[in-house]
Amino acid sequence: MQNKYSHRRPMSWGERRTATLPRRVQQVSRILLQSLLSFGVPHQAPVGMFRTECLDRHFCLVVKSGFLGSMFRFDIEGASGVHPVSGRRAAQCGYTVLLNPGGDLVLRASYLACDVDSQDVTGPQLLVWFMNTEPDGSESAYPFLLTCPLPHWSPREIVCEENYMEVSARKPTPPLEQRGLEWMTPPPLGSEEGGTKEWRVVFSVPAENPSALSAMREETLSLKEAQLMGYHVNATGTRIILRCAYSAPHAYVMQEKGVILEVISATVFYRHQWTLVMVDTSLACGMHKGELDGSYILWRFPQLLPPLVQVPFEDKGAAVGVAGSFLSDCELQQRGYRLSVGDGVVVIGIPFGADGGSLKSHVMHGQYSQSYSIDLFYMHQWRDAQWDLTQHRSFRPLWTPAVPRTPSIMNLTVPAEGVFSVSLGAFPPDVSLTHLTVGGHVVPILDAEEFGLLISHVPLPNGSHSYLLQVPFSHHLVLQKYLGNRYRRYTLQVNFTLLLIPHGETFSHPASVVCELQDVVFPKIKAQCTDASIRLQLHYGNLETQWWLYIGSHRLEPELVDKGGYWLESGPGYLGVEVPLFGPGMAYEDLSLRGLVASLVVSVMDVDTGIAEHSYIQRCTFPLRELMVCLPDGRMVVLVDTAGTFPPVDPRHTSLLDPSCKPQDSDHSRALFSFRLNSCGTTVSIEGNNLVFMNEVRFSPKGQPAPNQFTHLSYRYRQPIGCHYPINGTREMLIYKSRAGAQISPLTRPRRSLKGQSRWLSFIRGNVSCTPWCGLWR
Known part of the structure; x- marks a missing residue:
């Protein structure tokens, strides 16, 4: 059957069909004229607010929820007038409103139904008025001629x-040889005037005495009496109809194959x-309300209904649908519906939450729960001794109690994209995400984008929806942990808070x-030498928050920067550090x-493990004119500058107090001496708690006898040199620089030990020398 509706504007109804059905046009025109006088x-x-549909044996008119006023109703108009669809009359006349x-x-x-105009050519028609109370209190009428x-x-x-039971049966035609004869003697009818006045309805109900075998008592009612008791009995040109609400006066209950039936005989x-x-x-309807069995809601119906079947019985199959529309076998399979027959019982299984039904959300003891309902439509066909074909249709709303449901979390993250993608749901339309908590920070949905979080609402084809949360790996609320071998673990910890509409209940669901x-880029260090410092440039890589930077054995901290005279520069993606000589x-x-020759060891150390993951050594040679170094092993290394003296001094001919102690190396203006403090004429004295070792760089012109400590000859050039060591304590290296010509600002006294004869490793604090040299200390 091709399902098709038409609803026409009232002003064009007279234009519908004038040539083919003139009598019908006159009837419709007359009804519409009366309607205009009644309703104004x-x-x-409005477009999109109404939907009409032809279901199996039913008209269907749907009004969108957003269009409903504070009060609304349906009115049916027919030959008997205009009647509201409500209460007992709705069930008696074949209308269901929900x-x-x-x-x-x-x-x-x-x-x-009552007031349906059954046309043998065009099909059934029904004139429906939807009455809606507008916001201003006025009532608007919307007519629909359903065909x-x-x-x-x-x-x-x-x-x-x-809300009702209905049977329609084809009118029987008496055999030709028996026409004009009575089929029953005596007939249960009087000789009243023709029409339905002579109709009688005989009801069979169980006898009050339960001991009687198969005891049924009969009660005969006239048509008027039956109608007063809630029964609708009518006829069309070809069919007899009986309809009534459930729990009618002559209805009784029986059980068949464990299924409760309501029966009218x-x-x-x-x-x-x-x-x-x-x-x-006769009528029989299954009253089974469904049951939840694991993840399926089951509905049972007897394969054979004894009150309606006269053997022999031949099953002609069954069909399943939703909301009055049948589903194909393919659709049933896609939705996961099951139809099985066993021990004389048809069992229909529908997965919890399957398409075609509806989910409703609940919060029970703080936990999210769902109930499921579906408007099941079932048709069973058979053939028996009395009827060539019986079609039995059932509309049964099924629902489950609230069942705890854990919201689904799907990790849709593609690691190469560097963004967490987390799907939450799906949820029915009555659930809405209000805010989320990430890393202890509460973020309302409306502020998420400003906070660097992207939340998308994802509608799904079945009417449900989900939420997609996207957070970059680099977001400051994402936890990071270095695992080694350039692998890093990103962890997103989030707690979703959702609201039930319209009840206002909330629940939360955590996700991790x-x-x-393997995306770790280690810090990269670049360095260059200047005249008086080493400049470092540390490119952070992508683990900047998990590393310590060490300069030698010193961790880079504000105190070190202040006291060490470091100079810092911060740029995009790097940190610049300048370390003075x-x-x-x-x-x-x-x-x-x-x-x-000075070197600087720079290390990048993992904060958690304390392991230096990356080290870099920069060596530089700093040109100097003068320098004096006192080594802890009792040696002194001195570089003196004789430039600027007058008359000129040839450094090659300089010596220490012992004239035999000549320069280790020299050029045209400088001389380099290296000697032990117990040699070369070095003198020792005590000053307080210190031993003071003194010597002197001297110059005598060539050809002049070399002076000694016992003579009083004068020298053209004399430069005192010396070292101070504590009497009791560890000897440490001291570096001194001449005040004259100092091009490097006083910075530190070295605290490093010397390896062998020419490698210094650490600095210590010391007092400023009283000689023309000043100690460089930190």
């Missing part, structure tokens, strides 16, 4: 709707051409996502006429 000017339906899980208003009307294709009726059709009698005709209009990636961390390896 009708309103045109709110679907999305909050939309749904009208479902049987093709055989569906002509259905192909089976000999007997039974419908178990949510009824027979309609009427006169046809002086022949008494009877039609079995970990990604390990005599600053802490410098190591001195050699002193020659070319200058002082």
Whole structure:
């Protein structure tokens, strides 16, 4: 059957069909004219607010929830007038009004309902008015002329709707040889005037005496009496109809294969051409409300309904649908629905949360829970001794209690992209994300982007939705841990807080996502020599927050920078450090006429493990004019500058107090001496707690006798030199520099030991010498 509706504007109804059905046009025009007088000017339906559909044997009109006013209703207009759809009359006349899980208003009307105009050519038609109270208190009317294709009726059709039971059976035709004769003697009808006045309905109900075997008692009602008791009995040109609400006066309950049935056993009698005709209009509807079995909701229905079947019985198959529409076998398989028959019972299994149903959220004891409901539609067909084909349709709303559900977390992260992608959900429409907590920081959804977090709302085809959280690995709230071999572990710890609408309950769900990636770029160190310092440039790499920078054995800290005279420069992606020649961390390896050879060891150490992952050594030769070094092993190394003296002094001919102690090396203006303090005429004296070793660099012109300590000859050049050592204590290296010509600002006294004869390793503090040399200390 091709499902198609049409709803037309009232002003164009007279334009519909003028040539093919003139009588029908006149009827519709007359009804519309009366409607205009009753309701006033009708309103045109807004686009997208209404949906019409032809279901199996039913009209369907849906009004979107957002369009509903404070009060609303459906009115049905037909030959008998205008009637609101509500209460007992709705069930008796074949109308069902409900709110679907999305909050939309749904009208479902049987093709055989009251006021339906059944056309043998065009199919059934129904005029519906939707009455809506607007925000200003006024009432608006929206008319819909619903038209569906002509259905192909089976000999007997039974419908178990949510609020009523209905049976329609084909009118029997008496055999030719028995026409004009009575089929029953005596007939249960009087000789009243023709029409439905002569109709009778005979109900069979269980006898009050339970001891009687198969005891059923009968009760005969006229049509008027039946209608007063809530039964609707009517006929079309070809069919007899009986309809009533559940729990009708003559309904009784029985159990078949463990399934509760509500049954009405009824027979309609009427006169046809002086022949008494009877039609079995019995009804039986399954009352099973469904049950939750693991992850499936199960609904059971007996394969054979004894009140409706006369053996022999032949099963003609079954079909399953949702909300009045059948599903194909492919759709059933895709949704995971199951249909099985065993021990005379049909069992339909629907996965919890499957498409076609609706989820509702709850919070129970702080835990997120869900209940599931679905409007099941089931049709069973059979053939028996009485009817060539019976179609039995059931509309059954099924629902489950609230079941704890752990929200789903999916890690969609692609490590190479450097961004965490975490999906939360899916959730029904009644759940909304309000804020999240990352690394102890509470971030409202509206502020997430400003905070560097990207949260996306992802609608899903089945009406649910999920949330996608994206956080860069480099975000300051992402935990990082270096694992070695350039591998790093990124950890995102987040707590989602969600709100149930409209109840306002909240719940939280934590998530921790970990990604390990070989992406570590170690810090890179560059260095260059200047005249008086070593300049370092540390390029951070991408682990800058997990490393300590060591200059020699000193960790770079504000105190070291202040006291050591370091100069810092911060640039994009790097840190610049300038270490002065005599600053802490410098190591001195050699002193020659070319200058002082100093080295600087820079290490990058892992904060957690204390392991130096990367080291760099920079060596520089600093040109010097004068320098004096006192070594802890009792040696002195002195570089003197004779330039600027007058008359000129030839450094090659200089000596110490012992004239035999000549320069180790010299050039045209400088002389380098290296000697032990117990040689070369060195004198020793005590000053307080110190031993003072003194010597002197002298120059005598060539050809002049060399003076000695016993003579009083004068020298053209004399430069006192000396070392101070504590009497009791460790001898340490001291470096002195001449005040005259000092081009390097006083910085530190070295604290390093010397390896061998020419390598110094550490600095110490010392007092300023009283000689023309000043100690450089830190």
